[in-house]
Amino acid sequence: MKNNQLLIAAGAGLASGVLALGLAEVVAGLVSPSAAPIIALGDVVVDNVPAWLKTFAVSTFGTHDKVALLTVAYLIAAALSALAGVLALKGRLGTWLVLALGALAALAAATRPEASALSALPSLIGAAAGMFVLDRLIRTNRSRPPDDRRAVLGLGVVLGVGIATGGIGNWLGARLRGATASREAIKLPVPADPAPALPSGVEVGVDGMEPFLTPNADFYRIDTALSVPLLKAEDWELRIHGLVDSEVTLTWAQLVAGDLIERDLTLMCVSNEVGGDLTGNARWIGLPVAPLLERAGVRPAADMVLSTSSDGWTASTPLETLTDGRDAILAIGMNGEPLPLEHGFPVRMIVPGLYGYVSATKWVVDLEVTRFDAVEAYWTPRGWSERGPVKTGSRIDVPSNGTTVDAGKVAVAGIAWAQHRGITAVEVRVNEGAWQPATLAAEDSVDTWRQWYFAWEASSGEHRLQVRATDGDGMTQTGDEAPPAPDGATGWHEINVSVR
Ligand SMILES: Nc1nc2c(c(=O)[nH]1)N[C@H]1C(S)=C(S)[C@@H](COP(=O)(O)O)O[C@H]1N2
Ligand SMILES: [Mo]
Numbered sequence: 001m002k003n004n005q006l007l008i009a010a011g012a013g014l015a016s017g018v019l020a021l022g023l024a025e026v027v028a029g030l031v032s033p034s035a036a037p038i039i040a041l042g043d044v045v046v047d048n049v050p051a052w053l054k055t056f057a058v059s060t061f062g063t064h065d066k067v068a069l070l071t072v073a074y075l076i077a078a079a080l081s082a083l084a085g086v087l088a089l090k091g092r093l094g095t096w097l098v099l100a101l102g103a104l105a106a107l108a109a110a111t112r113p114e115a116s117a118l119s120a121l122p123s124l125i126g127a128a129a130g131m132f133v134l135d136r137l138i139r140t141n142r143s144r145p146p147d148d149r150r151a152v153l154g155l156g157v158v159l160g161v162g163i164a165t166g167g168i169g170n171w172l173g174a175r176l177r178g179a180t181a182s183r184e185a186i187k188l189p190v191p192a193d194p195a196p197a198l199p200s201g202v203e204v205g206v207d208g209m210e211p212f213l214t215p216n217a218d219f220y221r222i223d224t225a226l227s228v229p230l231l232k233a234e235d236w237e238l239r240i241h242g243l244v245d246s247e248v249t250l251t252w253a254q255l256v257a258g259d260l261i262e263r264d265l266t267l268m269c270v271s272n273e274v275g276g277d278l279t280g281n282a283r284w285i286g287l288p289v290a291p292l293l294e295r296a297g298v299r300p301a302a303d304m305v306l307s308t309s310s311d312g313w314t315a316s317t318p319l320e321t322l323t324d325g326r327d328a329i330l331a332i333g334m335n336g337e338p339l340p341l342e343h344g345f346p347v348r349m350i351v352p353g354l355y356g357y358v359s360a361t362k363w364v365v366d367l368e369v370t371r372f373d374a375v376e377a378y379w380t381p382r383g384w385s386e387r388g389p390v391k392t393g394s395r396i397d398v399p400s401n402g403t404t405v406d407a408g409k410v411a412v413a414g415i416a417w418a419q420h421r422g423i424t425a426v427e428v429r430v431n432e433g434a435w436q437p438a439t440l441a442a443e444d445s446v447d448t449w450r451q452w453y454f455a456w457e458a459s460s461g462e463h464r465l466q467v468r469a470t471d472g473d474g475m476t477q478t479g480d481e482a483p484p485a486p487d488g489a490t491g492w493h494e495i496n497v498s499v500r
Helices: 002-031 037-048 051-090 093-110 121-142 149-177 179-184 252-257 290-296 319-323
Strands: 237-242 248-251 261-268 279-288 304-309 314-318 329-334 348-350 364-370 393-398 408-417 423-430 450-458 461-471 493-499
Touching: 002 037, 002 051, 002 093, 002 121, 002 149, 037 051, 037 093, 037 121, 051 093, 051 121, 093 121, 121 149, 237 290, 248 252, 248 290, 252 329, 261 329, 279 290, 290 319, 290 364, 304 319, 314 319, 393 461, 393 493, 408 423, 408 461, 408 493, 423 450
Parallel strands: 237 364
Antiparallel strands: 237 248, 261 279, 279 329, 304 314, 304 364, 329 348, 393 408, 408 450, 423 461, 461 493
């Protein structure tokens, strides 16, 4: 009997919690998706986790780190809701717990960089509804015998309504914010300076190799945003200020009317491990950054540009990489489409030769011309270097590690990269033997990765293959092993293959 009552109370708590979160989701859909309680609390967690935990999350869950975090958050919310239900049996403590959780989430939402005056509303309305429903459920159940089937039915109804409203809220959010519609309405302008056609032979044509240009759907995604910022191109504005003679404001209409260039650029995450897949190559359309900075009139004291996203994330980019003639752009197009929402719609920055965390700000809305000794970007106080030039590297993609192949000629192939320096040689060695030259695929540009191929005469047994690249500066990739933090992993990628 007693057990039954506890179980129903826990269920009442859970059902009220789901309803509270679902309703909060609807209000967040109207206010701002990032103001939803779990998202707001999650964002605070993301911004405050110690560096080692973030590194662990990315290395364990890779690009699924957000799903992992949200799953944990929802499990904690479920446990606390059930606890509130049990406490509510005894007195006011249960409803107070709901109120406290709601207030905490409201505080989190209200103090986010992208917060508005209404950001606390979803959590507060959710908590109020949760308290009311919990109170009603507990009261009705107290007045009934604990094995009454109507009690369970009531819980089920509340739970169902909660889940349904949550789903509606999410959908409503994306619709009402209009980001998808804004993106769908865009017809990318023809660039003034289009990319030359891909040279033939940029792909080695070995089965199992990724395409030279990464389809948008397969492009890796890394960012701190638990809910994708939903901006509309028509409302977008970029402010350029700081150590400049005159501030510049750039609207979407002005951006697309500018002299756009189209370039193939390979982007890579500093968290990419040796042999990792946190990299992609796309054909981007964008407006060069240098003329904008020139128009603003950069003061001599400046040595850095701090770019900020709509959700308050920042990157510190060395000024010289934006003005030395390389194709640093405010990108609006990715492989012939407007930027996908999760890759920074409507505008992001791309700077060839730099890891994403110091250059590739998505949903960019602000460029502050400043100094490295004046401000730190998002990842700097979290244990990453303030500067992040891409390190020369290479990877074996075929055959994959641990596979068995037939003796005889085996196609070994992969990619090598040294953005903005280019790749001049790739070498492979077998079982720590002599380094042997691989054949390079055609070069698209020095700013992209380059495929390579090696015809291996494989004899039966267990073998270890290693790869290393040499860049356009004549520097050969070091075999010294270093982890991704603080400024990019080093070491030779190796695979083990059984030959039968
Ligand atoms: N607004 C914002 N931009 C961001 C980030 C972020 O967390 N927030 N992460 C950066 C990092 S670490 C990388 S590697 C690239 C990844 O870009 P992608 O997700 O389009 O591949 O975006 C960069 N731009
Ligand atoms: Mo990154």
